[in-house]
Amino acid sequence: MAQIAMHPRSPEPVHRLVAAKLRPPRPLTPLVPRPRVHALLGAAAHRSFVVVLAGPSGIGKTVALTQWAATQARPVAWVTVDARDNDPRRLWPHLAAALAGATGDPDLERSAAGPEPGSAEYVAALANRVVAHHARPILILDEYEHIVERDIHDRLELLTRVCADRLTLVVAARNRPALPVERLEPAGRLARVSWTELRFDADEARDLLTTGYGLPTALAPTAIDTETIVRELRDREEILDALLRFALGFDLKDRELFRTAFTPDAEFDxxxxxxxxxLEVPVMVGVAAIEAVHFNPDVRLDTTHAVSNARIGFIGDRARLTALVEAQHLPTGDHTRHLLLKNRYAVDLVRTGAGWAMSRLYVENVWRTGDPKVLIGA
Structure with a gap:
């Protein structure tokens, strides 16, 4: 029998750096200056080791951070995160390269070149170099919602712990990130910036119309008109967001987000x-009952919900929302079966101290495909 030559296993391929991930996306249109938002983010970064900006897609997180970063005297390192960054061998070299590029110190990238990227040794070496550096960089991780690996969350916590006040980590995500940094909150070193603070006020809305869209100043709304328009747009946005919080909270298994969509005594029919x-399902009365049905531990489903064709009407502190919701249900661990529903939602909402919340939902089916038993875990 012919002999087979034996060779050592080739090392794992090194992930190439993607330059586009290391800079903010370029805006397609001129941006309206927003010193109010810059001041808000600046104050958070000044007093904190970690700043978290969480909010729905399209609310303006990336634009706000891009504008703010351009105003900073401190060096700013930027990384746009994607799902492939759950591999620490891909993510951590990008973080090191971003910090090296922002500070002009190639040793920041080289200092961690020996250990396995993402290992405790790698992160410690990188953190020690940051601490020894004269600059106090800001590291922005945009679209962090893609990160689901616990080890990456833990290693970022290690980075912030070692660097302390020598680094400010800014994390932007669609949902609250799972970073274990709660220890910083009692000391005021963790800042959570609400996405609602990014909404345009009356002056910014007027600037958007005149500067951003070229509307002649003489035709722009008056301050009173602008305030009315902005208030109505905010209400419409928050009304729709209540339904989106329900759908996203259910899909992400985020009970906290899910509960914010409802009033305590809400009804779900x-x-x-x-x-x-x-099937037979009684009317669910109270947010606890609604949560218990949707998060039944005996029914394990992977779901996605898409909301479309929304119509909103409101008077004062009460509103009615109608929408189509497409809901895909697949048994966890067995995606060979499914139930796809297209449903029509009629939703009553009320204004609360925390914004708009749903008080009653009535749901009818438009069409469906798949196995109804999927819905009950059978």
Whole structure:
């Protein structure tokens, strides 16, 4: 028998750096200056080791951070995160390269070149170099919602712990990131910036119309008109966001986000859809009952919800929202079966101290495909 030559296993391929990830996206249109938002982010970064900016897609997190970063005297390192960055061998070299590029110190990148990227030794070496550096860089991680690996969260916590006040980590995500940095909150070293602070006020809305869209100043709304317009747009945005929080909270298994969508005594009437499926579901009364049904531990589902065709009407502190919601359900661990529903939602909402919340939902089915038993875990 012919001999087979044996060779050592080749090392794992090194992930190439993607230069586009290391800079903010370039705006397609001129941006309206927003010193109010710059001051808000600046104050948070000045007093904190970690700044978290969480909010829905499209609310303006990336634009706000891009504008703010351009005003900073401190060096700013930027990394746009994607799902492939759950591999620490890909993420951590990008972080090191971003810090090296921002500070002009190539040793920041070289100092961690020996250990396995993402290992405790790698992160410690990088952190020690940051601490020894004369600059106090700001590291911005945008679209951090893609990171689900616990080890990466833990290593970032190690980075902030070793660097302390020599580094400010700014994390932007669609949902609250799972970084274990709560220890910083009692000392005021963790800042959470609400996405609602990014909404345009009346002056900014007027600047957007005149500067951003070229509307002649003479035709721009008056301050009173602008305030009315902005208030109505905010209400419409928050009304729709209540339904989106319900859908996203359910899909992400985020109970905290899910609960914010409802008033404490909310009613959820799913009976018309259940009847179509040959099932029996009582009206759910109270947010605890609604949560118990949707997060039933005996029914493990992977779901996605898409909301469309929303219509909103409101008077004072009460509103009515109608929308189509497409809901895909697949048993966790068995995606060979599914139940896809297109449902029509009629939602009553009320204004609360924390914004708009749903007080009653009535759901009817438009069409469906798949196995109804999926919905009950059978």
């Amino acid at each position: 799913f009976r018309p859809v259940a009847a179509e499926l040959g």
